[in-house]
């Protein structure tokens with residue numbers, strides 16, 4: 050480590066270089082805006098401080114743009130040296146504008162949660178600083194001016210640096226959480242919109258027709274999808290912040306799910322469009338967000354492990370009716386068909402085997418499928434993935450409306466329809482004839498799409 054005199058000299062040298070850089074712009078009669086951080090102690094920059102600096106710079110850029118301030122970004126200059134991280138940009142302006150800009154940047158600093166660390170300087174075209182006349186408060190205590198605390202050595206560098214690194218880490222972590230949760234929420238919404246847009250679908254509602262349903266249509270699903278988005282975000286937040294045991298979280302996921310159901314029924318005039326999705330997305334989004342919050346990030350094995358833990362014992366606990374008489378659809382089907390009728394609960398308890406063994410394959414082998422310029426291609430791949438699921442999934446929605454024989458016929462027809470459009474229409478007609486709707490398979494297609502987006506788009 051260099052000695053303190055050397056450090057001081059290096060910092061002064063770096064500051065001098067910045068001043069000469071600024072004077073170059075002044076020689077061309079340009080005003081300048083510069084950004085730096087008030088960092089006590091040494092080093093003035095490190096990876097954490099640089100990340101924070103870049104974040105502030107990006108926010109400042111948006112802020113200036115939002116306030117219609119045009120700076121010549123092409124001439125921007127960003128450096129990291131002994132004096133820390135620094136950005137300067139020249140611009141042409143009248144005196145009036147310079148003062149307005151100073152006020153705006155002051156507001157930027159004072160409204161930023163870590164604004165006491167941020168220094169935005171404005172110099173006019175003669176190289177004179179535009180001063181607000183206000184004294185900046187000390188970052189550490191916020192009680193006295195920064196200059197006063199520094200001159201009187203009121204706080205130890207060690208304490209200041211600790212607070213600095215804790216607060217910046219927390220700030221950046223919160224921003225990451227917000228970004229990840231927003232992205233995941235949008236992937237979840239995209240997944241259910243893709244599912245409903247696949248048209249036609251065997252027995253299911255699509256843009257073309259309503260399959261075996263008479264009480265809902267494509268627009269019922271759009272209303273429902275829009276109503277669920279805020280709850281998708283809640284599932285993600287719960288997962289991202291969760292630190293307890295997975296075996297104990299299902300109740301919390303369900304609490305959000307129950308509120309989601311109420312919003313859905315309100316949006317659809319009491320029609321059940323997405324109850325299954327609320328259940329599976331609750332578990333899936335929680336698990337994905339939890340994995341992404343950790344260092345390792347998302348991976349299939351981790352996802353399956355968490356979902357298995359969350360749903361451990363769910364089939365036995367929830368489908369064996371407590372009273373002598375089966376009441377819910379799930380209980381009735383389970384009473385009649387045992388494990389074959391255990392539906393989506395069994396799929397979740399086993400870590401979604403239909404998805405990992407079947408549904409994701411058409412996506413994996415057709416990367417870049419969602420290039421958005423070939424609708425038929427997207428349609429075909431979604432169709433293949435749905436058929437892969439249908440060919441193996443013991444859909445309890447089918448069993449509830451028919452019987453095991455019909456389910457077996459349906460699975461066989463689904464298998465035949467993979468890569469065969471004539472057979473696909475035959476399957477669609479079969480569902481209308483038998484009045485069956487494989488909603489469980491549609492839900493699993495949505496989960497597959499969600500996982501596909503998580504795996505292939507940036508988080």
Ligand SMILES: [Zn+2]
Nearest residue numbers: 187189190198
């Ligand atoms: Zn202080």
